[in-house]
Structure formats: structure tokens, C-alpha cells
């Protein structure tokens with residue numbers, strides 16, 4: 001399967017943090033042909049193992065499977081679903097979104113409703129409507145009807161966005177954070193020949209709510225090197241200052257030097273940069289982002305694990321849909337493959 005098709009399948013699948021069943025099944029199916037062994041741990045992380053030489057370093061390659069979304073918090077007497085946010089969601093992007101409520105009886109379609117502008121007071125129009133003042137309308141006639149449709153407190157809610165190819169090399173879709181990391185992980189494993197390192201290709205759970213899956217996966221694996229494949233903010237859109245987000249789409253994967261939770265180990269950074277330059281792969285260095293990735297948790301496992309991040313620049317992350325360049329994904333895969341091949345020279 002081509003990289004774009006893998007990304008399309010992963011992006012269209014659902015897996016709000018803590019409810020990763022659908023995406024996990026897909027990850028397992030797609031990883032399995034490219035690893036020697038695959039297992040699922042107690043919290044639902046998927047770990048595919050490709051065995052290398054005995055004394056060579058072990059590498060944990062991680063991408064998170066979960067996505068941001070909502071969770072049903074209350075069903076009103078009138079049959080509207082009030083919700084909590086799962087992961088970092090900006091209230092401004094919620095209004096009028098088409099969503100899917102994942103119930104025991106199957107998925108139901110709905111929309112995030114609010115008061116129509118026609119009846120808003122002037123000062124109300126200027127304000128962001130907070131999530132607590134919004135609700136999901138699934139077309140139920142009352143509370144009982146909503147329950148009959150299957151809705152229950154705790155149901156996961158995802159954005160209803162379908163994957164699309166746009167422009168000459170770009171794609172648009174849901175949850176590229178971090179389904180593009182998952183796609184890059186699968187493709188990296190597919191392209192890696194027999195290498196010296198033993199690789200633990202890990203799809204982690206619950207990253208968006210505090211890097212929880214990576215924490216326990218890294219504890220089991222305790223690798224010699226940790227690499228997270230994730231997305232970062234592409235700041236090449238109107239209104240964004242270069243100092244705020246200098247990374248751009250189509251300029252290659254971004255290598256984190258430091259973020260809120262990780263200062264990339266100098267040896268890992270050198271491994272990435274040398275591997276990129278040796279293979280003429282474009283890359284961008286990034287620092288100062290006010291977020292972090294699974295690599296920050298891998299780094300702090302037991303006695304410590306030298307770790308780093310290969311990020312794919314992505315526009316509009318943590319909104320219902322984002323955009324990225326397939327060329328950047330291709331270069332991220334090339335860099336991951338080259339770095340894993342070179343790792344024994346550095347560790």
C-alpha cells in the first residue's frame with residue numbers, strides 16, 4: 001500500500017484518547033507484515049519488534065495513535081449532549097463542527113450547536129463561546145430518545161472530516177497529529193532492511209492527555225535510543241510571525257532541539273543531522289515550542305534514554321482538520337531509516 005493510502009486509512013479512522021480500539025486494530029494490521037513479532041500491552045500500546053544483532057543498540061520508534069476529541073458529559077432533558085474536551089482543544093474551533101458520537105450501538109452523526117447569530121447581543125458576538133455553552137445536537141427529541149439512540153455519558157466524540165488530496169503534494173484531513181507519525185512509522189518499518197539494531201515500533205495511546213502510553217511502553221522496552229515521530233506547527237500562514245513558528249511546510253522534517261519537556265540528547269541530534277546531510281535530506285531545526293511529545297517521557301525512563309523527535313510540519317494542528325506536504329512525510333521516513341541504520345555508530 002502506498003504511503004498516501006496508509007495515511008488516508010489512518011486519518012479517517014477514529015481513536016480519541018483512551019478509546020483507541022479502531023485505530024489500534026488498523027495499526028496492528030499494517031505493522032504486522034513488517035515486523036518479526038507484535039504485541040499489545042495492558043494499556044493498549046502496540047509494539048512491533050524487528051530483531052537485530054544481539055549487541056547492537058535497541059531503538060524505540062514511537063508515534064501516538066490517539067487524537068484529540070470530546071467526551072459526552074451530560075445529556076439534557078431536551079436530548080442535547082453536553083461535553084468535556086479530551087486533549088488540547090481551542091473553544092474557537094468547535095462551533096458548527098460535524099461530529100460523530102461513538103456509542104455502544106454504533107456511531108451517530110451530530111453537530112456542535114450554539115445560539116444562532118441572529119439572536120446574539122452585540123457584545124456576545126465579539127466573545128468566544130466557551131465549550132460549556134456549546135452542545136451536541138444528534139437530532140434526538142428528548143433525553144430518553146438520545147439514550148435510545150445509544151448516547152451515554154463517557155461516549156467518545158470525534159470530528160467528522162474526510163481525507164482529501166489538495167494541490168500538487170499536500171493532503172488535508174483529520175488527526176494528522178499523529179496519524180502521519182503512525183504512517184511514517186509503518187513506512188519506515190517497511191523500508192528498513194535487516195539492520196543491526198533491534199527496533200521497537202510503538203503505536204502509543206493517550207498521548208494527548210499527558211503522554212501516558214509512552215510512559216509505560218518505554219518502561220517495558222527501556223531502549224538505548226528513543227525517537228518520536230510527531231507533527232509540529234508549520235508557521236507559514238498569514239498572521240504568524242517567524243519568531244513565533246519559523247518551521248515551514250515543504251522544507252523537510254523538523255528536528256526538535258528543545259521543547260517544553262525535552263532537550264534532545266546531543267548524540268541523537270548529531271545522529272539525525274549527520275544522517276540527513278549524508279543522504280541530502282532537507283531538515284529544519286526547531287526550538288522553543290510550548291508543547292512536547294512522547295520523546296520527553298521516553299527520555300526519563302529508568303536511568304534515562306537519549307531521545308529525539310522527527311516532526312512533520314503541519315498547518316492547523318489541534319483543530320478538526322490539518323494540512324501537510326507528502327514530500328515532508330517522505331523526507332521524515334528517509335531520515336528515520338537513515339538514522340536507524342547509522343545508530344550503531346553513535347550508541
Ligand SMILES: [Zn+2]
Nearest residue numbers: 177178230231
Ligand atoms: Zn502529537
